[in-house]
Amino acid sequence: MHLRDSVVIVTGASRGIGRAIADRLAAEGSLLVLVARSAGGGGQGEGEGPAPRWVTGDVVDPDTARKAVAAALESFGRLDAVINNAGLGLRAPVWRIAPEDLRYVLDVNLIGPLNFIRAAVPPMVERGRGLIVNVSSAVARRPVPSLGGYAATKAALLSLSETLRMELSGTGVEVLSVLPGSVETGFKSAARGEPYPERPGAVRLEPTDVADRVVRAMAAGRREVAVLSRSERLALLAGRVAPGLVEKALLRRYGGGGSPGDGPGQGV
Ligand code: NJP
Numbered sequence: 632m633h634l635r636d637s638v639v640i641v642t643g644a645s646r647g648i649g650r651a652i653a654d655r656l657a658a659e660g661s662l663l664v665l666v667a668r669s670a671g672g673g674g675q676g677e678g679e680g681p682a683p684r685w686v687t688g689d690v691v692d693p694d695t696a697r698k699a700v701a702a703a704l705e706s707f708g709r710l711d712a713v714i715n716n717a718g719l720g721l722r723a724p725v726w727r728i729a730p731e732d733l734r735y736v737l738d739v740n741l742i743g744p745l746n747f748i749r750a751a752v753p754p755m756v757e758r759g760r761g762l763i764v765n766v767s768s769a770v771a772r773r774p775v776p777s778l779g780g781y782a783a784t785k786a787a788l789l790s791l792s793e794t795l796r797m798e799l800s801g802t803g804v805e806v807l808s809v810l811p812g813s814v815e816t817g818f819k820s821a822a823r824g825e826p827y828p829e830r831p832g833a834v835r836l837e838p839t840d841v842a843d844r845v846v847r848a849m850a851a852g853r854r855e856v857a858v859l860s861r862s863e864r865l866a867l868l869a870g871r872v873a874p875g876l877v878e879k880a881l882l883r884r885y886g887g888g889g890s891p892g893d894g895p896g897q898g899v
Pocket of ligand 1: 642643645646647648649666667668669670671688689690715716717719720739766767768769770810811812813814815816817818819
């Protein structure tokens with residue numbers, strides 16, 4: 632898609648990856664509607680063009696999606712893309728996941744994007760063009776210990792995206808799936824479940840790395856983009872050749888949660 636003057640909704644734009652995507656799109660000349668429960672520090676997505684419109688609300692509430700789509704149509708007269716980026720982590724071995732935590736994270740990570748898809752696709756189909764970008768996760772393809780519940784929500788989103796792409800074939804509306812690896816944001820402190828331990832020296836991507844790749848993938852009309860560090864890319868490739876060996880290595884690195892030494896605070 633052509634990014635200059637395109638009208639884009641970005642959810643989860645108050646900080647982290649969503650904020651970086653908003654800033655990158657503003658630099659490309661896109662017109663933005665930004666969504667989060669808070670506006671964060673402000674200043675997101677401010678470039679040379681018109682100031683972004685903010686819609687504050689919870690993505691789990693269908694009204695937030697309806698208001699964001701209405702804001703795009705009223706302020707800019709059209710809607711070219713929705714980036715479903717708002718999301719939440721969950722860390723615990725599967726057998727210690729509290730059902731209410733998984734239910735809540737599933738709501739944010741799956742029902743949130745669904746609300747925006749339901750609100751945005753009809754006007755896009757009517758216009759004969761549009762793009763839905765869903766931010767899933769690399770763990771949707773390669774689960775790791777203690778992230779099984781989170782991976783399940785992101786695998787569900789990936790599955791929804793791949794089905795939606797087929798269903799929208801021929802309408803002019805496209806779907807892009809984004810699969811990031813570990814990115815340096817406030818994601819871990821916001822996550823539900825057991826605390827993430829510090830892992831000094833771990834190589835993580837910056838939100839701007841993800842934003843650059845997402846924006847390039849949007850411009851190039853890609854259907855999927857994985858944004859991974861070198862070691863994550865190697866682990867994913869090795870998993871296809873020798874899945875048993877990679878599982879053992881992941882267990883050594885992340886801990887299985889099954890022994891006293893593997894309790895909260897160990898692992899990822
Ligand atoms: O997370 P964080 P990231 N309704 O916590 C908003 C995926 N990902 O940028 O509402 C509306 O810094 C929240 O705003 P606020 C991840 O699953 C990440 O790292 O004001 N908005 C904030 O703007 C997620 O889908 C990593 O609190 C809600 C934003 O979402 C996406 O990347 C790895 C909301 C979260 O900012 C961005 O995550 C990976 C709600 N109910 C996938 N709940 C990683 N960081 O390592 C949250 O594979 N927000």
